[in-house]
Amino acid sequence: MRSPWSPAAYSCWGKLQGSETSHLPLVQHLQDAGDVMDALWAQQPVNVRRLFAEALGGNDGARAFVCFLASAHDVGKASQHFAFKAYPAGRSDVAEAMRAAGLDVPIHVNRPLGHGLLGQVHLVDWLIRRHAADPLRAQHLGGIVGGHHGSNPSDQDFIDARNAFVEESNGWAKVRDEILDGFAIKTGADAWLGCWLAGPIPVEVQVLTCGLVIMADWIASDESLFPYEPPSEDRVERALATLNLPAAWAPFKADAVPDELLRQRFPRLGPEAGLNAMQREMVRVASAMTTPGLVLLEAPMGSGKTEAALLAAEILAQRFGLGGVFVGLPTMATSNPMFSRVRDWLDHVPSGGVTSLNLAHSKAGLNDEFAGLMPWARSRPPIYDDEVGAREAAATVHAWFLGRKKGMLASHVIGTIDQALFAALKAKHVVLRHLGLATKVVIIDEVHAADSYMRTYLKRVLTWLGRYGTPVILMSATLPPAQREELLCSYADGRAGRVSLPQTDAYPVIHVVDQGGVSVVGTASAGRDIEVALRPVGDELNWLASEIDVRITGGGCVGVICNTVARAQQAFDTLSRSLDCEVLLLHSRYLAPHRAAREADLVRRLGPASDLRPEKVVVVGTQVLEQSLDIDFDLMISDLAPVDLLLQRIGRLHRHDRTRPAALEHPECLIRGVDDWATQPPEFPVGARRIYGQDALLRSAAIVEGVGSVAIPRDIPTLVARAYDAKPEVPEAWRAATREATKRAALEQSSKVKRAGDFLLADPRRKSNLNSLISGPAADPDDSHGYQQVRDSEDSLEVIVIVRDGEGYRLPQGVGPHSGKAIGYSTPEAPLARALAACTLSLPHSLSGVWIVDRVIDELESAVDVSAWQASPWLKGQLALALSSEGVGELVGRRIVYDLSHGLIVESEQRVERP
The missing domain is CATH 3.40.50.300 (P-loop containing nucleotide triphosphate hydrolases)
Incomplete structure (x- = not known):
């Protein structure tokens, strides 16, 4: 079959297999990415497709927009700064083929520029030349291409890229034009470009499009799905069938009366269970909202807030077309039991098929229930339903979402609040977190637990979620009035603009922020005072x-x-x-x-x-x-x-x-x-x-x-207000x-907010495009440093506790099937490594403070050789604390004791002073 591309365009490479003879032409990779995007777009929940349609001329315009930008994302690879890399990769044959097609491929380029930046600069130039675009409006599309590797170019980067293009031979620019022209026609974008460039494209649409383009690129770059071979007509269909990504959650409209709905969704409550006044009001509020918004529920401890939030989330998802839920808790310890509760609830919500589920915190892999849901270890039998008989669980773990930076893209995510706060961190690929949150009903429990540092990020996340029109449910039993005002106003800033807050002394109480402003609903207490x-x-x-x-x-x-x-x-x-x-x-x-x-x-x-x-x-x-x-x-x-x-x-x-x-x-x-x-x-x-x-x-x-x-609960709001007056x-x-x-506390709080601001993502109200959105100092949230950047605390030192056994070591007792098992000097097998990883402890501040931590690490490293652990993904980078069979050890002159009654004890036998 004759290629629709010129020899020069077809000669450009997109993917290489080292010194092997095969490679993937750039245009084929772009075709794959565009086709993947077409399928991904069809799977997006209604709320995202509606947001795009409103900004891009309707459903057809929205589809053309995302498919065109996915097809154009790597256009910058058609350049000298990328093409020359075939030589150091040992693929001179590929470079010579480009030369034979008339393209100037240098053997070396000093300080090569990234192809995302080069693609952005050429796309902007193409829009100006071909479609008379305003340069600022052109950046609304260009920034998506420039940010598809997770960060965004600066003004100086643009200058450098334009200079690089000036030094290039003209053949490269013609190839890039050909690629953009061709995919504009193929995706239907040529009919819509005038519409898109006539007015500003909302920054929230740009962010989510960038997330979708990254997702499509990652799938299209998987060699097991898209091999480096001549394409077949069913290339994309076969790849997506193999990948088998679950569709977005689509709960059916519930016909049951509220009390029956509670019993259906939470059968463990028993056949006589009924909604209390607060829960009934939450169901009514969710059912009455005319636009998506934020619901802030303040109600006593133990009054059934979780059940109320999940019932409301189902109603909001069904009414406004959300594709899942995110549930954020203060700690890993609170996230684990919530994972079980949410999973059980999902199994009782009728919906349009199996969706994806994820537990999101740094030790999720040690959760036995979550581990049992892995594709390679599923052990749960089918659920039995009285009406339909045996059926599959409503949500399960999909391998693709276990990959780095992909976890928040699953339909349902339960984890620590940090997973939401990371969406306000200036870190690479933050747009994926935005895509993950924007498609879900976001529930955050115990919201009062966020201190002023964490609330700086939470408020920014709420503003972005308000901009997306994402429903949010916040819950607390003891929320200070000033914090309530901050949270409500932050969401309103993105959703409704400046609002006036009604005053109330009601408790329990529900505040609602939607397109119409803020309303307040008092409810009767769930029981007696x-x-x-x-x-x-x-x-x-x-x-x-x-x-x-x-x-x-x-x-x-x-x-x-x-x-x-x-x-x-x-x-x-x-x-x-x-x-x-x-x-x-x-x-x-x-x-x-x-x-x-x-x-x-x-x-x-x-x-x-x-x-x-x-x-x-x-x-x-x-x-x-x-x-x-x-x-x-x-x-x-x-x-x-x-x-x-x-x-x-x-x-x-x-x-x-x-x-x-x-x-x-x-x-x-x-x-x-x-x-x-x-x-x-x-x-x-x-x-x-x-x-x-x-x-x-x-x-x-x-x-x-x-x-x-x-x-x-009557005095709770009064006392909390007095305490924070x-x-x-x-x-x-x-x-x-x-x-x-x-005075001292105010200064400390101001300092916390300022420190948080160093890593804080831009306010969506002050961004018109993606340029420099991610160019700051924040670390990758998937690394350990990211956690510290949304929590204002010193790094703690974590160790794995092992027991010294003669000349060797073994696991402690009481830690599961591997209790007491010997640890060899080679890399442990995965089951043993996982068991070891579960035996972690965080040392107290007296042994992890900045004045002593280096001494502690040196002593731990010299005491136990764990070099073989570095080959295990469970154990890489971990330190070991070896104790005697009686649970006794020593660190920097201090006696360490661990037993089942007391846990870890650090005795100050020899005082270690701070310098």
């Missing part, structure tokens, strides 16, 4: 033991929450020695399998439907007891913390309806963790001040001393210290 007595107590551990002993004479389950691991371990030791009952400890410094087992045991025994509740138990823990674990205590004892977090802890007190021991019928929370309540103002431990700051602790202490009791109410004797602490 619980009056909780607050009692400041001393910090002496022997007194604490005596007090608990008296309180649980007739039985009771007690929660003791401490602000640091060291305090929790000290309390555990004292209470274990003093009390004649079971005492348990839970914190973040357990090996992941050990912590998961302890958490599961707590939920099993202290959860809402447990018939295994012990007569007496004391659970000592840290902030891990604050959220995610649906457990219930008869008495709560907590270190002083900021009021919103203190209320979260109190939310674990008398959480479920059950008969209480007579002495603990009335809920009470004892507040300790203060050096001396009698001083003016009170004095707080160093650890608490380092975590929360003096300002937040003073405000909280004033409230605790002033109120005597709180009504949950610009002029806090404190005793007269505290005011000077409080003013100083508030």
Whole structure:
């Protein structure tokens, strides 16, 4: 079959196979990319296709736009700066074929320019010459080609590229023109270019198009799908059938009444389950919205916010054509159980076929449920449905989305909030994260957990999502009013522009931002108010033991929450020695399998439907007891913390309806963790001040001393508002210290926001094209540094704990099927490597601070040779901490102990001072 291209155009290479004889002509790769885009476009959810159609002249114009730009993305490879690379690649035959076709191919080019930049410059020039485009409007298309490798050229880059083209022989420009002319005709773009260039193309359309072009390019570049061989007529069909990407989620319209809908989607709640007032209002709000928007739900702990959000997400996705959900949680520990809940919900949502699912955080591969869904390890039997019999799960893991930077493109993604915040980071390929989020209903739980640094990114993400018209659901039980205003206004900035916020004291409460502005809906509480007595107590551990002993004479389950691991371990030791009952400890410094087992045991025994509740138990823990674990205590004892977090802890007190021991019928929370309540103002431990700051602790202490009791949930919004008021109410004797602490906190917050701004993606309201969108200093979010750039914390040092066994090493006990297994000196096989990777611990700040971390790393590297680990993807870059069979070791003169009761203990036998 005669090629439609000139010999010169057909001679240009697009892909090489090293020193082998085969290669892929550039025009064939571009044809493949355009054809892939045609198929991808058909799979995009309705909301994306609608957004493009509104900006590009309708559905046909939108399809032509994306297919043309995918077909043009590598046009810059038709240049000397790319063509010469055939020589160093050992493919002089390819270079000589281009020479024979009349193209000047140099043997070497000094400082070769990227083909994305060269393609952008020529596309802009072609639009100006061929279609009389305004140069600025031409950049709206050109920037998509220039950014298809994940970053965007600067003004100086354009100057350099234009100079490079001036030095080029004329044959290259003719080939590039031929390619653009040819694909403009093939894709139908020639009929639409005048329309596209007549007005500005919204920057959000440019960003999403760039993401789609990258996706099409990556698929078309896969040699296993698109081999370097003469094309057949069914080349693309065969490739896409092999790839078999699932279509976007398309839930069917639900006909059930709201209460029945709850029972259908969450059968585990039982046949008598019904919506509470808040959940009913969420369903009504989602059903009544006329345009996509943001829903901010503030409701008490344990009131069923997750179920409410998922029901609303299904309705919003069905009504506005979204193709999936993203659910973001504060931590990996909270993300893992949510993965199971969302997956179970999806299995009960009727939809148009199997969609894709992903767990997105740095240790997702260690989640057994997620690992069992991998294409090579699927073990779940079919679901049985009473109406249709056996059927496949509604969502499953697809191998393509497991690739680097592709995870957010799956239809449904559950992970840490960081995965959403990365969309506001100036990092390569951020447009893929935008494409992933823009196609989903975005749900972020525990939104109050984001500090001022993280909120800088969250607010920017919300502005972009507002620009896309992406539905967002935010949830919190304890959100300060100022933070509520920030979040609502940030979304409105992208969606509706400047808005006025209605004032309300309602709680629970739902705020809605859509194209019409902001509205507020108060709802009835899910149940009765619980009056909780607050009692400041001393910090002496022997007194604490005596007090608990008296309180649980007739039985009771007690929660003791401490602000640091060291305090929790000290309390555990004292209470274990003093009390004649079971005492348990839970914190973040357990090996992941050990912590998961302890958490599961707590939920099993202290959860809402447990018939295994012990007569007496004391659970000592840290902030891990604050959220995610649906457990219930008869008495709560907590270190002083900021009021919103203190209320979260109190939310674990008398959480479920059950008969209480007579002495603990009335809920009470004892507040300790203060050096001396009698001083003016009170004095707080160093650890608490380092975590929360003096300002937040003073405000909280004033409230605790002033109120005597709180009504949950009625008092939650009032107390949170008081705690975060610009002029806090404190005793007269505290005011000077409080003013100083508030001033210091404001300076620290301002510094956090400024640091975050160094890596912050541009505001969509201030961008007309993609030029310089990604040219800043941010690292790749898929690397470890990206995590630190959306969380304002020092790098922690993670180690894998192994046990020294004679001359060799083995895994610790209690970590799964490989417990106690010997570790050889060669690269571990994948199952053993995965088991090792699960045995990680983050060392405390005293061993990972900047003043000591280098010494610790040097000592770890010299103690255990892990060079063989570098060949394992599970273990590459990891350090090992070797302990004796009794769990004892040493680091920089400090005794290290690990056991199943305490977790990791670092003893200060030899004090290591900061310089």
